[in-house]
Amino acid sequence: MYDTPASGKTAVTNEVKIAARKVNVFYGDTHAIKDVDVEIEDKTVTAFIGPSGCGKSTFLRCLNRMNDTIDICRVEGLIALDGEDIYAPSIDPVQLRAKVGMVFQKPNPFPKSIYENVAYGPKIHGMARTRAELDEIVERALRRGAIWDEVKDRLQEPGTGLSGGQQQRLCIARAVATEPEVLLMDEPCSALDPIATAQVEELIDELREQYSVVIVTHSMQQAARVSQKTAFFHLGNLVEFGETGQIFTNPHDPRTESYITGRIG
Amino acid sequence: MTLFAFLILFAAVVIGYILNLRAARAIRAGGTKLHSLDGFHGGFSALVTLVPTFFFIILWLMLQGTVIESMIKAGLPDGTLDGLGTGQVQLIMSEIRSIAGGRIFGTPEDWKLEAAERLVSLRSTSSLLLVVLTIALTAGLILLTRKTVRAEFRARQGVERIVLGLMVGCATVAIFVTIGIVGSLVFETYRFFEMVPFTDFLFGTSWEPQIPLREDQIAAKGAFGMLPVFLGTMVIATVAMVIAVPIGLFSAIYLHEFASPKIRAVIKPVLEILAGVPTVVYGFFAILVIAPAIRSFGTDLGLPIAPNTALAAGLVMGIMLVPFISSFADDALAAVPRSLRDGSLALGATQAETISKVLFPAAIPGIVGGILLAVSRAIGETMIVVMAAGLIAKMTINPLDSVTTVTVQIVTLLIGDTAFDSPKTLAAFALGMVLFVMTLIINIFALRIVRKYREIYD
Ligand SMILES: Nc1ncnc2c1ncn2[C@@H]1O[C@H](COP(=O)(O)OP(=O)(O)OP(=O)(O)O)[C@@H](O)[C@H]1O
Ligand SMILES: [Mg+2]
Numbered sequence: 001m002y003d004t005p006a007s008g009k010t011a012v013t014n015e016v017k018i019a020a021r022k023v024n025v026f027y028g029d030t031h032a033i034k035d036v037d038v039e040i041e042d043k044t045v046t047a048f049i050g051p052s053g054c055g056k057s058t059f060l061r062c063l064n065r066m067n068d069t070i071d072i073c074r075v076e077g078l079i080a081l082d083g084e085d086i087y088a089p090s091i092d093p094v095q096l097r098a099k100v101g102m103v104f105q106k107p108n109p110f111p112k113s114i115y116e117n118v119a120y121g122p123k124i125h126g127m128a129r130t131r132a133e134l135d136e137i138v139e140r141a142l143r144r145g146a147i148w149d150e151v152k153d154r155l156q157e158p159g160t161g162l163s164g165g166q167q168q169r170l171c172i173a174r175a176v177a178t179e180p181e182v183l184l185m186d187e188p189c190s191a192l193d194p195i196a197t198a199q200v201e202e203l204i205d206e207l208r209e210q211y212s213v214v215i216v217t218h219s220m221q222q223a224a225r226v227s228q229k230t231a232f233f234h235l236g237n238l239v240e241f242g243e244t245g246q247i248f249t250n251p252h253d254p255r256t257e258s259y260i261t262g263r264i265g
Numbered sequence: 266m267t268l269f270a271f272l273i274l275f276a277a278v279v280i281g282y283i284l285n286l287r288a289a290r291a292i293r294a295g296g297t298k299l300h301s302l303d304g305f306h307g308g309f310s311a312l313v314t315l316v317p318t319f320f321f322i323i324l325w326l327m328l329q330g331t332v333i334e335s336m337i338k339a340g341l342p343d344g345t346l347d348g349l350g351t352g353q354v355q356l357i358m359s360e361i362r363s364i365a366g367g368r369i370f371g372t373p374e375d376w377k378l379e380a381a382e383r384l385v386s387l388r389s390t391s392s393l394l395l396v397v398l399t400i401a402l403t404a405g406l407i408l409l410t411r412k413t414v415r416a417e418f419r420a421r422q423g424v425e426r427i428v429l430g431l432m433v434g435c436a437t438v439a440i441f442v443t444i445g446i447v448g449s450l451v452f453e454t455y456r457f458f459e460m461v462p463f464t465d466f467l468f469g470t471s472w473e474p475q476i477p478l479r480e481d482q483i484a485a486k487g488a489f490g491m492l493p494v495f496l497g498t499m500v501i502a503t504v505a506m507v508i509a510v511p512i513g514l515f516s517a518i519y520l521h522e523f524a525s526p527k528i529r530a531v532i533k534p535v536l537e538i539l540a541g542v543p544t545v546v547y548g549f550f551a552i553l554v555i556a557p558a559i560r561s562f563g564t565d566l567g568l569p570i571a572p573n574t575a576l577a578a579g580l581v582m583g584i585m586l587v588p589f590i591s592s593f594a595d596d597a598l599a600a601v602p603r604s605l606r607d608g609s610l611a612l613g614a615t616q617a618e619t620i621s622k623v624l625f626p627a628a629i630p631g632i633v634g635g636i637l638l639a640v641s642r643a644i645g646e647t648m649i650v651v652m653a654a655g656l657i658a659k660m661t662i663n664p665l666d667s668v669t670t671v672t673v674q675i676v677t678l679l680i681g682d683t684a685f686d687s688p689k690t691l692a693a694f695a696l697g698m699v700l701f702v703m704t705l706i707i708n709i710f711a712l713r714i715v716r717k718y719r720e721i722y723d
Binding site for chain 2: 097098104111125
């Protein structure tokens with residue numbers, strides 16, 4: 001019924017990149033994430049699936065501390081990146097976010113030129129010493145975002161003037177440009193057509209060679225196609241986490257089964 | 266009596282409403298389906314009675330004075346008003362009015378007493394007539410609308426049309442008032458330029474409007490070059506903006522981005538209080554605190570400083586504009602979508618980088634619009650400069666000197682005896698015109714910019 005995952009058949013165990021233990025998230029009195037334990041491996045694509053409002057985005061935002069920007073949000077538990085607690089006082093969230101990049105559900109290009117959008121991260125992190133180096137970084141990022149051919153002649157035009165799908169790929173290019181170690185993608189393809197979706201999926205597969213990628217998606221097919229690990233969330237609980245192939249062909253939990261066969265959510 | 270007319274109108278509105286409401290209910294009770302709700306039938310009668318009668322009463326009250334006066338004049342013995350100027354005629358009329366009101370000074374001539382008597386009787390006739398006509402009009406309108414109550418009558422549409430008409434009327438009032446103001450300004454300015462050449466006014470470097478009012482008075486000849494006055498306005502406005510822009514912007518950024526909710530809860534109301542202080546009070550502050558401080562500071566440094574400096578007025582005006590600019594900047598920052606800030610933070614940018622590289626550039630059009638509006642307020646501000654700036658026009662851009670402004674000059678030109686036929690008083694209108702054109706241009710620019718930046722995010 002689903003495509004077999006790209007390389008999910010062989011269960012290679014990679015190093016653990018991010019480990020979460022007993023993570024609870026509250027928005028004021030709302031308990032959005034309940035006791036979630038998960039291990040995200042390096043050089044692996046992990047998919048988060050689950051019905052709307054189950055806390056996928058919330059959990060994703062814990063991994064790069066974007067929840068810090070929401071006043072009423074409180075995170076409890078342990079989340080470690082390469083064995084280091086990212087909520088420890090010694091950790092600077094700014095440096096953490098440089099390592100853990102993010103693509104949002106809604107495209108959010110800056111009201112700047114296409115070039116400046118992509119060059120923004122590399123510039124603030126001092127990744128390029130010369131203009132030529134920066135040009136190179138921008139071009140590589142745009143190519144990886146599968147949008148280079150469409151924008152190479154209009155790099156100085158505003159990024160906000162692109163179509164929704166183009167904007168989303170620009171945002172992917174922008175996130176990739178800073179060379180993060182982990183890339184969090186919150187429904188990156190929800191505004192894309194099938195061709196651009198395929199290109200982004202190809203990019204994700206390519207990124208897997210160097211990074212760890214976490215993708216939230218509502219498309220079972222996409223989760224099955226791109227990921228090696230899948231986590232199923234339901235009402236703030238992590239119901240099941242395992243090999244993508246196993247989750248889709250032989251789920252242990254009845255809730256997982258009803259969701260992937262289209263009975264919940 | 267006038268009150269009585271309004272009471273009748275009120276009663277008629279209520280009666281018409283109830284009559285139609287009842288009639289509509291009766292039809293409904295009879296089993297017929299009505300197009301409009303009962304209340305709309307009542308409302309239709311109320312509005313049809315109210316609007317024309319109300320305007321009738323207002324019109325009557327506006328016109329009755331003039332009509333009665335001309336009737337009195339026509340009834341005076343032949344030749345009494347011959348060869349008298351408008352001022353003298355007005356004097357006689359006001360004397361007649363005060364006699365009619367019972368305030369008699371000395372022994373007035375018989376014809377004046379007679380005229381006063383006639384005035385009293387004409388006034389009471391007029392009031393009586395007003396009441397009678399109001400009764401007739403409202404009764405007619407009630408009967409007319411009572412007939413409209415039928416099952417298929419579209420009372421709701423009728424009510425909606427009348428209300429729409431009223432709204433259009435209100436909207437056009439603003440337009441007509443604007444046209445009237447601009448028209449009178451243009452007219453008086455034109456009269457001024459008949460007496461003083463256009464180029465003398467625009468490019469003259471000397472402003473001495475104290476011209477002789479009578480032939481035998483000894484006074485300067487008068488000069489109407491607006492440049493020094495204009496320059497004074499610019500100096501003070503510049504000082505004000507130099508103070509207001511950085512303080513306003515930084516306080517907005519601080520409040521919006523860094524301040525904890527507790528601090529914000531204190532500072533925001535304080536800024537609002539600052540915005541609510543009357544400009545007269547700012548004027549006191551300038552005279553009593555700022556000007557002496559500047560002067561003593563200057564004497565310490567050995568600088569000669571005028572008692573009324575452009576600096577003092579400009580500083581205080583700047584303080585006045587701080588809340589204006591900060592609230593505009595705050596709105597502009599708040600209008601930048603949250604997703605942009607998140608996008609920047611997620612790339613590992615610090616808060617300062619996010620503000621200076623993403624939020625601020627995105628908010629800049631809104632901020633610039635706010636600054637321009639503040640500039641036009643600074644240019645048009647009157648009270649502070651009347652109190653704290655000087656009166657003598659000087660060609661200087663030294664903020665430590667005493668300067669005068671366009672608004673100050675308008676005020677001084679129009680204070681005292683004002684006959685609107687000498688260049689001295691008409692010059693005020695020419696200056697007003699200058700001010701108007703300047704602020705108009707700035708506002709148009711500001712609104713353009715603000716609108717443009719709204720388009721980006723909508
Ligand atoms: N900023 C917030 N303030 C308060 N509650 C929030 C906030 N963001 C999310 N929530 C709540 O947390 C819960 C999880 O939301 P979340 O956005 O993580 O869901 P999701 O799984 O990403 O859903 P979707 O698939 O629709 O994006 C929801 O009940 C939501 O109402
Ligand atoms: Mg979500």
